[in-house]
Amino acid sequence: MNRRSVYEILAASALAIAGLSTVLAIAGAALQQGLSVAAASLCAGLFLVPGLYFLGYSRRLSSREIALAHTASFATARGMIQIQELADELQVPPKDAEQILRTAVREGHVRGRFEGADRFVAEKRERRPPE
Numbered sequence: 001m002n003r004r005s006v007y008e009i010l011a012a013s014a015l016a017i018a019g020l021s022t023v024l025a026i027a028g029a030a031l032q033q034g035l036s037v038a039a040a041s042l043c044a045g046l047f048l049v050p051g052l053y054f055l056g057y058s059r060r061l062s063s064r065e066i067a068l069a070h071t072a073s074f075a076t077a078r079g080m081i082q083i084q085e086l087a088d089e090l091q092v093p094p095k096d097a098e099q100i101l102r103t104a105v106r107e108g109h110v111r112g113r114f115e116g117a118d119r120f121v122a123e124k125r126e127r128r129p130p131e
Contacts, residue, residue: 004065007058014051018044071100072110075122083118094118 021044028036067090074089075081087097101120104110112122 004058004061007054007061011051011054011058014047014054018047018051021047067100068104068107068109071104075101075104075110075112075120076124078122079124080119080121083120086120 021040025037025040025044028034028040071086071090074086078085083094083098083101086101087094090097090100092100101110105112110122112120114120
């Protein structure tokens with residue numbers, strides 16, 4: 001199980017508990033149970049904040065994976081790229097594009113080598129023949 005899935009499960013669980021606590025607070029208010037309303041409202045708030053944080057973090061991880069995969073496919077398709085070309089493709093500054101490419105290499109999304117300060121040569125992936 002990857003990190004994004006873990007955070008999505010945490011987010012769903014925390015938000016479900018917050019939702020259930022909200023329902024219990026409403027029921028307590030309808031039954032005029034002040035202490036129950038306060039306790040359920042406190043639980044709803046305590047679970048809502050981390051739930052929203054976990055949800056946002058899982059979305060950022062998803063965006064990160066998409067950026068790394070796009071960087072890898074762009075570099076592999078071109079074979080040899082200038083960092084500025086990648087920066088233009090990703091619409092980020094060249095320094096950020098280089099960092100994204102280095103992360104993609106480090107995490108195994110793409111293989112290749114840096115030549116000089118501004119050029120990357122990707123290894124061609126061998127295609128397996130159909131079985």
